[in-house]
Amino acid sequence: MKAIRVALAGTGNCAWSFSQFVAQAQADPEASLPGLMCRTVGGYRLADVRVVAAFDVDADKVGRPLAAAFEAPTISATRFTDLGADRDAPVLAAPLLDGLAGPLGEVITPAGEARDATSESVAKALVEHDVDVLVITLPTGAAQAVRMFAEAALTAGAAVVNCTPEVVARDAGLSARFADAGVPLLGDDLRSHVGATTLHTALIELLLGRGLELDSTYQLNVGGNTDFLNLADATRSATKFTSKANALRAAGMTDVSGVAGPTGFIGHLADTKLCFANVRATSVLGSEVQLDVKLTVEDSPNAAGVIANAVRAAKTAADRNLSGAVDGPAPMLFKSPPNGLPESQARAAFLDFAS
Structure with missing residues (x-):
């Protein structure tokens, strides 16, 4: 072609x-x-x-x-x-x-x-x-x-x-x-292909698909490349937090306590990105399910x-x-x-x- x-x-x-x-x-x-x-x-x-x-x-x-x-x-x-x-x-x-x-x-x-x-x-x-x-x-x-x-x-x-x-x-x-x-x-x-948002939305879809009710969630990301250096400035990162929130809502997250976005620049990580994701949900008889996941990827x-x-x-x-x-x-x-x-x-x- x-x-x-x-x-x-x-x-x-x-x-x-x-x-x-x-x-x-x-x-x-x-x-x-x-x-x-x-x-x-x-x-x-x-x-x-x-x-x-x-x-x-x-x-x-x-x-x-x-x-x-x-x-x-x-x-x-x-x-x-x-x-x-x-x-x-x-x-x-x-x-x-x-x-x-x-x-x-x-x-x-x-x-x-x-x-x-x-x-x-x-x-x-x-x-x-x-x-x-x-x-x-x-x-x-x-x-x-x-x-x-x-x-x-x-x-x-x-x-x-x-x-x-x-x-x-x-x-x-x-x-x-x-x-x-x-x-x-x-x-x-x-x-990103297997990134923080892809992982986070998949976890939300898994729990909702099993009939659980979401209670709270967070996604914290740190890295050491120039993207994370730039995002360390709150005046530069605002649209990133909005974008990630849009992705979580599209996955089915509604009125629950949650935050997702870049939280720190660690220079020696270079292009490595770390994501820490947590999702809490209520299951059968009011029992609690909590997922804590760490993702490590080369960002670019x-x-x-x-x-x-x-x-x-x-x-x-x-x-x-x-x-x-x-x-x-x-x-x-x-x-x-x-x-x-x-x-x-x-x-x-x-x-x-x-x-």
Whole structure:
């Protein structure tokens, strides 16, 4: 099939892991890859993906080829493989806006070119590189920058995959404009493959499916990458807490005491993420059931498999003339889509869309 031409808005750890996953598939298109849920989505293999351009504001990345940009000091995700066909994709300057507000501004020096970049220059680059899908992996809280990239993609006619919790697909007005333009929009807030939210919602669905009544729950997450550094600032993490709450409600949690979200930055953990989840429920004769689970994952590869599905779903939506916020695959891929579903229903809807 024709290649899916992808641009990355942000070249951080998740983009690095996704690019490695693509390179692994390109090296052996017929290989069975752990964590790749669907061999094909809409007929597209992961090996059909090409990363043709990227955008960033980091002086250590702008103006360099993609492979070199992923050697920047802020990258903490593991190098599993070298990039192949996409290694020389250019990293272009993005407008600075609010991308480095908060703690990230203390560890990243903005490129001079970022001060001159505009939404128009981003849209022009998307057209020049014939981009099919723009993947937004910017820091949480960068609402202005995320919106700018969505607007630029709309202008260029490129489908959007919004991996951030900033409101894009859930914005009814913006979704309507994408629909009018015939451009697909997927989001919001990527749901990692076997991550904290996936685990937490599965536990809730298990208990509710057995007829128990939920009493309380919490999900506490800590990590050491730049994502957790950024989320340590309460002004940056607010949309993440909202997004996770949306996911728990979609799983069936109603009026119970609960909290879920990032609770700390521990630098020496690097790209390792720890999740501590607790669910208390009432069962037969008023007896109590309590689940305490600890999940340890490398954070960024855990996102890569979902981005691999989302990119192919976005291109498939375009092929099928679907536009605006696309419902079918979104509940399994994102924490806070416009219309969430419990885990089992979301998985069934995605597999139906993918076939």
